[in-house]
Amino acid sequence: xxxxxxxxxxxxxxxxxxxxxxxxxxxxxxxxxxxxxxxxxxxxxxxxxxxxxxxxxxxxxxxxxxxxxxxxxxxxxxxxxxxxxxxxxxxxxxxxxxxxxxxxxxxxxxxxxxxxxxxxxxxxxxxxxxxxxxxxxxxx
Amino acid sequence: xxxxxxxxxxxxxxxxxxxxxxxxxxxxxxxxxxxxxxxxxxxxxxxxxxxxxxxxxxxxxxxxxxxxxxxxxxxxxxxxxxxxxxxxxxxxxxxxxxxxxxxxxxxxxxxx
Numbered sequence: 682x683x684x685x686x687x688x689x690x691x692x693x694x695x696x697x698x699x700x701x702x703x704x705x706x707x708x709x710x711x712x713x714x715x716x717x718x719x720x721x722x723x724x725x726x727x728x729x730x731x732x733x734x735x736x737x738x739x740x741x742x743x744x745x746x747x748x749x750x751x752x753x754x755x756x757x758x759x760x761x762x763x764x765x766x767x768x769x770x771x772x773x774x775x776x777x778x779x780x781x782x783x784x785x786x787x788x789x790x791x792x793x794x795x796x797x798x799x800x801x802x803x804x805x806x807x808x809x810x811x812x813x814x815x816x817x818x819x820x821x
Numbered sequence: 822x823x824x825x826x827x828x829x830x831x832x833x834x835x836x837x838x839x840x841x842x843x844x845x846x847x848x849x850x851x852x853x854x855x856x857x858x859x860x861x862x863x864x865x866x867x868x869x870x871x872x873x874x875x876x877x878x879x880x881x882x883x884x885x886x887x888x889x890x891x892x893x894x895x896x897x898x899x900x901x902x903x904x905x906x907x908x909x910x911x912x913x914x915x916x917x918x919x920x921x922x923x924x925x926x927x928x929x930x931x932x933x
Contacts, residue, residue, distance in 0.1 A: 697845035704843070704874070726874070726905045733876050737844040784914040789881035792913055796877060799912065 685715050689756040693736075695743040703736050703754055704729035710756065717821060724821075727800045728763075732756075734793035735767040735815050742771030742813075758821070765817040773813040776806040822849040826857075830929060833857060834866045834900075842872055842879030850879070854886035854897070863895025866928055870901035875909055887919060900925050 689706060693699040707728030711721055732754065739752040753768040779794050798804055803818045823838035835854070839846060857865065867883060869875075887897040898920040902910070910916040922928045 697843070700843045700845050701841055704841075722905070726908075729874060730876060730909075733843050733874075737876070737878065740844075782913065784917075787884060787913070787915060787918060789885050790877075792877035792880060796909075796912070 685758065687756065687758040690753070691755075692751050692753045695740045695750045695752055697737065697740060700733050700736055704733040706756065707732040710758070714758070714821070719821070731797050731801055731817060732765065734796055735765065735817065738793060738815065739767050739769035739771070742769050742774065761821045763819045763821055767815045767817075768812045769815070770812050773808055774806070776804065776815075822846040822853065824850075824853070829866075829925070832864045832866050832928070833862045834868055834925065836868045836870075837872050840871060841874040842882070843874070843876045844878040847876075847878040847882040851882035851885050854882070855889055858886070858889045858893060858895070861893075863890050863893045865890055865895070865897045866900055866922075866925070867897065868900050868925065869903070869906060872906055873903055875906050877913075880909060880913060880915060884915065884918070896920070898922060898928065900928055 687710060689710070691703065691706065693703065708725040711725035711728050714721070717724070736752055736754060743750050743752070750770060755766045757764045776794070780791070782788065782791050782795050794804075797817060801817045801819045805816045807814050807816070825836040825838060827834045827836065837850075842850065854865065865886065883897065883899070890897040900922040901924055902921060907916070907921070910919065910921065
């Protein structure tokens with residue numbers, strides 16, 4: 682059981698140099714989480730990876746490639762549920778139409794969402810008034 | 822992307838000197854490997870001992886190098902993967918594509 686409540690809200694420019702920073706937040710959360718009985722090292726890597734992939738995705742989909750454009754990332758943990766939201770200002774994409782990687786004919790792209798879907802418990806992508814939100818849940 | 826290149830026997834060994842390969846530096850790694858292959862350096866070992874994190878773009882950069890080397894009758898193999906890095910290759914079944922060696926000694930023992 683995880684009894685803590687953690688809320689993190691970060692806004693970064695749409696630049697890949699911030700991926701390390703965002704990923705390391707996930708690692709720190711996993712390492713410091715109280716009352717977590719699972720594989721902490723694995724959770725740390727997975728949160729680092731999922732945050733990195735989701736933020737990379739948002740940066741790639743950004744329409745204004747200027748330092749003024751931003752990606753917002755929120756992480757919320759409560760009642761054993763970890764919730765990550767990544768907000769982008771791009772044109773968006775249809776999550777349901779993103780295929781699984783072809784393991785027999787591997788391609789260089791398309792593995793990021795596969796990681797998110799495989800390592801987390803649920804993923805959704807919705808359009809809001811002025812942005813898109815990739816929402817990821819994991820039950821701890 | 823910090824790395825060193827060393828020629829050992831008939832292989833070019835890239836020692837990655839970064840803890841992390843992600844979308845910030847994987848493009849540079851991909852270009853570096855492609856440039857080597859264009860120069861005829863087609864037998865490549867990527868030594869990943871320092872790397873403790875790799876994302877999908879890092880896997881993609883290595884896969885790109887693998888395909889280009891194979892197209893020129895060469896090879897790109899990996900060595901010294903940390904367990905969590907190795908698990909990313911397993912999750913994407915790329916461990917079935919790459920030859921992955923425990924260390925450089927194993928690479929060259931196999932060549933002998």
